[in-house]
Amino acid sequence: MSWALYLPYRVAHLHFIIVANMAISGYAAAYLVMTWHFPFGWALALGFVLGGIIGYIVALFIGDAPTFAVVIVGFTFIYIVRTVIENTEAVGGTMGMFGLPNIGGSPILHRWTMIAILYGLVLLVGFCIYRFDHSRLGRAASAIFVDPDLATSLGVDIKKLGILLQTFSCTLAGGCGVLYGFIFKSFHLDYFTFHMVGILMTVIFVGGYATLWGVVLAAPVLYGVPLLFPPQIASWRIVIYGVLLILVLVLKPEGFITPRFVYNMETFLSRRRKKRNTL
């Protein structure tokens, strides 16, 4: 999900609509599985597709909109989707949906299937983002982030790139929504709140918004380390996130993992490889 926020932010769009996408695709998939007995694979695929369609339609309007317009659209969608879901009895309304079946029929198979899908998705998406970042499109995105007018004058089509990134991000978010709910085997509106927006933002800004590795570092650390804290300190987790976010913005605006850091690591590793090969 942090990558889903990272991608549009490459063109300076804080695309919070991904949280709404999670909810829409997740609930849709759960409904299909529970009511129409769709196989999970089909429901997951549909979740991705639905996310992508919604992302594409919205992106046609806001692909090149100013950042604050994108933010407002995101917030608006979150509000609207929550209101629709809580008034729709077919998806459990305010009670939520629970008792989703195990994938594969047994808890153990369900767990391993989810782990396999999740890690597979991380590798696949990570690969795609890595290729994107090292491509012409990635450089174009960086140009737009730094100076949209200059990027336009160099021939970069901001709207097309914005549409591409927003659509991909929403597609990813849709699939994540399905997976999120099937991990818990339930869906509740409290899973998709503005709280999640805050956490995702913290992950990409603290980890580093300019490279995909920032998310890889920040997500497990920010989520996992508080689990080791004593409860009295862990209860202040959100305050710690907020303080960390502010400190990083003030002291290290690009986050901990910057492109320079990644470049240095890549250079270091390639030198080591060359040395090993020559030996």
Added chain:
Amino acid sequence: MEVFIAQVINGLSLGSIYVLLVTGFNLLLLVAMIIHFAYPQVVVFSMYITWVVLRLTGNSLLLGALAAVASSIFFNMVSAPLFQKVMKKRGEVDINSTMVLSMGIGMIITDVLSHGFNKGFPIAFPDELSGKTAILRIGLISILPGQVSSLIVGIIAVSGFFLLLYKTRAGRAFRAIAEDPNGARLVGIPLFRTGLESYALSGLLGGIIALLLAALLGSASPDLGEQVAHKVLAVSIIAGLGNLAGGLVVGLLLGILEAIVQGYLSGSWSNAIAFVIMLVVILAKPKGLFGIKL
């Protein structure tokens, strides 16, 4: 007809909350080029400080009011340098950085209020602050003192700050240092002192807003700031960033619209309908209905 008038009055009351908060939001934008998305949370924080002081002083309204203003000014003074640091270029509104920073501040405030004050439970202000008896009551139409004061102060605040910022020398100085600090220095405007005055001014307004909200609502909770923050932001953007008069009009209209929807349609859909309208306006006119005034 009676119901309609009653709902419009209710709408004006709700709208006055938005107007007050949007005015403070726009003021920070005009004097410091800061988009403070967590401005409502800061106001709620001041409300909590007021509550603490009221409890400690046996409901002394004067000390409570002073505490509201002082805490708001203090918070502004402390957070303003952070905003200045993260903004890439002075004189230009850096939305990404200031928005993310203010969201971080909002997260901290909401969580601190959830943990550290009244065990996270809502707080109640004394009845003397809000007044229990209606000034006017005809059938379903009812007007409380808190509603009147917040609406009147909202209008006065907008008018007053408009005059201050656009018609006085001091106001022009505030806007000058926000838009072009180097140019302002060249013409002899003392940056540091003027900057402090501008933050103090927005802090003063924040304190007044906190008091008026305490009078109007009679209570506060840790998530009150979040509940109104998105709408305040949307009102500001629909009206046009920095547009004081636009904020007044749109704030009141939104309040009336919400009241009408809650009164005649369904309460749980009132947010969705309001946001749909905002969405349409943003997509059709990104600079707002009344234009950006930066």
Added chain:
Amino acid sequence: MKKRAVVVGMEVLVLVLFVASFGFSQAKVVVNEWQVPFLNCLTGPIASIGGYLQWGADRAAFEMNQAGGIAGKPVKVIGVDTANDPQKGTVEMARIVKDSLVALGPVPEPVIMAAMPIAVENEMMSMTATTSYEYASKFFPWTVSWFPPYSTRLPPLVKAWAKEFSDIKQVVQFVENYGPWPGMAEAHVAGLKAANVKVLNNVEVPGDAVTFGPLIVKALDQKPDGIIFVCNAQKIAKIIKELKSRGWTKMNHLLVFSSGDDSSLYTIGGDDINGVQVYNYINPGVDNPRWNAFRAAFMKDHNGMAPFSLSPNYYDALYMVKEAIEKTGVTGDPKKLKEERKKIADYCASVKNFHGIQFDWDMKDGVPTNKPSYLFEIQGGKKVLIQEVRP
């Protein structure tokens, strides 16, 4: 050499962080003590409520240990914080199902929904003693419901209220769309109809409403004689205050539902809620030694505050666990974990004449069959019993 050390160090750090991201920890099984984990929201926005629930369970453990423990061994309630976060709830549940005999909680509903499937898969009972039947029943038989279904529990209560004030002819409900509350509002309708009271259109209360004038006007325009509140306590208090300022005088024609009966109602409502009726399942005015001791201890530990209405629930839940262990001969032997978990679950689902702190009740297939409910009037911040209602 130095570079290699740095790289190895980084690899170790990454490994540690990777492991930390799964919240690695192990619970030790102590055979000389019954350890009962309680998945609770000890931190986060409803930490205070979690604290009251934990207090109730700890109080029960204290009393049991004073009297010799459970089957001669001391008992300890281990608070496991879920921070009101479903993700954390699943992590903690996954950890405790490895070797715990039985658990208390989780709290509240989103965490129950996320974490209980894990308890069900591992066939471990987890007593969700503060949620409604409508949530708990999804996880039978590995939990029990502390409350009967709304359809049996609520109509008699509301009917009793309507009959008590027989000049109530038509009622409007303020309903907030949250969790099981709309279902409760529907159950109220059944009670009102049974009392021949006309049910007017509900007024939906938005979750983030800060002012209530439009909703009140909408309600009053229907000319109700009575109002039932099915929304958050803070909103209820504010609506009542505004109703009063608009001239509403018959305070006993206002009924607050059980979930609205928390400290926010009293803090914000103040004297304006005097005379308002409220229903709930615990009677603070009961006079029996156990309850008197519980109440005195609670007030001592909470600066004179009266016991929170849900605080005895996990007190009773732990006593039910004690009874189950003693009556079924559970030993706590890890080798018999699966079999003994089943014994506890089966016993609790069908317990007869369980001696709760305020009343005795039976369970049939995990559902209480004869629990009383109470109708109160609020006076000076306290609840005065009007009547006891049994289904």
